Every structure is written in C-alpha cells, then in structure tokens.
Amino acid sequence: MAAPEVLIVVAFFLIALFYSSIGFGGGSSYLALLSLFYANFEFIRTTALVCNVAVVLGSVVLFYQKGYFDWRRFLPFVVVSVPAAFFGAQFQLSQRGFFIVLGLALIFSAFVLLIKTMLQRQAAQKKYTSATTTALGGSVGFLSGMVGIGGGIFLSPVLNLMRWDEPRKIAALASFFILANSVSGLGGLFVSGSLHLDLPLQLALIAAVFAGGQLGVRLTLGLLNPDIVKSLTAVLVLYVGLRLVILHTLGIHI
Numbered sequence: 001m002a003a004p005e006v007l008i009v010v011a012f013f014l015i016a017l018f019y020s021s022i023g024f025g026g027g028s029s030y031l032a033l034l035s036l037f038y039a040n041f042e043f044i045r046t047t048a049l050v051c052n053v054a055v056v057l058g059s060v061v062l063f064y065q066k067g068y069f070d071w072r073r074f075l076p077f078v079v080v081s082v083p084a085a086f087f088g089a090q091f092q093l094s095q096r097g098f099f100i101v102l103g104l105a106l107i108f109s110a111f112v113l114l115i116k117t118m119l120q121r122q123a124a125q126k127k128y129t130s131a132t133t134t135a136l137g138g139s140v141g142f143l144s145g146m147v148g149i150g151g152g153i154f155l156s157p158v159l160n161l162m163r164w165d166e167p168r169k170i171a172a173l174a175s176f177f178i179l180a181n182s183v184s185g186l187g188g189l190f191v192s193g194s195l196h197l198d199l200p201l202q203l204a205l206i207a208a209v210f211a212g213g214q215l216g217v218r219l220t221l222g223l224l225n226p227d228i229v230k231s232l233t234a235v236l237v238l239y240v241g242l243r244l245v246i247l248h249t250l251g252i253h254i
Contacts, residue, residue: 020214024156025055027051027152028105028110031045041095046186048148056176085182089146089192103241107245109149155173
C-alpha cells in the first residue's frame with residue numbers, strides 16, 4: 001500500500017472515531033478527503049457509503065440497546081428516504097456535475113454542522129406532522145443517495161433546530177437514518193452499474209472505520225472537546241466544498 005493510501009486509512013480511522021462519538025457516520029468527510037486524491041466519482045461514492053455502514057452499524061445497535069429507538073417516530077423518516085436514496089444513487093451525473101453537487105452539499109453540511117455546534121438547545125419540543133417528517137426524510141434521502149452520504153449530517157442539525165426531540169434520540173435517529181440510506185444507496189449504485197470496487201483499499205478503509213466507530217461510540221473522548229472537533233471538521237469540509245465548486249465551475253485551483 002502506497003504512502004498516501006496509508007495516510008488515508010489513518011485519516012478514515014480518526015474521522016470514524018470522532019464522528020461516531022457525536023452520532024454521525026462521517027460520509028461528508030470521507031467524500032471530502034477522497035475528492036482530494038481521486039477523480040473517479042463512482043469509486044468515491046461507493047467507498048463513502050460502504051464506510052458509513054461500517055461506522056454506524058455499531059452505533060445503531062448501541063442506541064437500540066439503550067432504549068433510544070422510537071420506531072413510531074423514526075419510520076416516517078425512513079419509509080420515504082430509503083427509496084429516495086436508492087433512486088438518488090441511480091441519478092446519472094457527469095463527473096463535473098457530480099463534483100459541483102458534492103461541493104455544494106459539503107458547503108451546506110459544513111454550515112449545518114457549525115449551526116448544530118453553536119446551537120443552544122431550547123427545552124420546549126415541538127410536534128410535527130408525519131407529512132412534514134416524511135418530506136424532510138425523502139429530500140435528505142435523495143440528496144444523500146446522489147452524492148454518496150448517509151444524510152445524518154443534514155438531518156441531525158435540522159431536527160435540533162426544529163426542536164424535534166432530545167439530542168440522544170436525534171442522534172439515534174440519525175444513526176439509523178444513515179445506515180438505512182447508505183445500504184439503499186449502495187443498492188442503487190449496484191442496480192445502475194455505478195458500484196465501483198477497489199477491494200484492497202476499500203477493505204482497509206472498512207477495517208479502519210469499523211475500529212474507529214466501535215471505539216468512538218464507547219469512549220467519552222474526555223481529552224477532546226466534541227464542539228472543537230465538530231468545528232474543525234466543519235472548516236475542513238467547507239474548504240473542500242468551496243475548492244470543488246470553484247475548481248469545477250471556474251477552473252481555479254485553491
């Protein structure tokens with residue numbers, strides 16, 4: 001394995017460690033990192049979705065065991081988001097179009113991650129209709145499938161802003177949402193013939209993110225401030241998003 005690939009494996013381990021500790025899969029950062037080294041967007045989407053599954057599977061089991069799952073409230077999000085992610089993954093984009101959409105998605109995810117970090121949670125929760133939650137789940141699911149992420153980084157901050165429920169239940173929903181949409185997105189890539197495998201590297205990345213995810217959900221990371229981690233991650237994702245948009249629209253390298 002070449003030196004850059006070793007660095008990517010280590011970086012994926014750290015991303016999974018940090019993201020799983022705050023209830024996310026890390027898809028946006030996997031995409032951001034891979035886009036700096038690889039031009040094959042089918043490989044990038046496939047790898048990010050597979051790594052999402054490896055990270056959040058342990059989180060989903062842990063949240064379920066601790067009683068944070070509320071199936072009655074979770075299902076309206078997932079029932080529409082899963083087929084939406086499936087069809088989104090089949091959406092045919094040119095390589096240039098994909099990187100522009102990816103860049104815009106990364107910019108958006110950076111802003112919502114910063115909003116979540118700075119948000120002072122209000123005590124009062126609000127009730128929303130199934131139509132509202134279904135529409136939100138479907139739109140996030142389609143975007144997630146199209147760019148190759150699970151969607152938790154979009155969904156979780158929005159639900160916090162909406163005061164949908166307590167943070168632990170939102171984190172549990174985000175983990176389940178990421179898992180369901182990532183599996184669905186992989187199915188969509190397979191059906192459309194866009195699933196791109198590079199098994200030696202991808203297996204190493206899967207092992208790295210699985211180890212990082214398992215460690216992250218079980219440690220408090222007392223030496224690290226989660227808000228600082230999220231803020232630094234948002235800055236990195238924002239930079240990569242801006243870089244992709246400017247490069248593929250104006251042809252300028254930054």
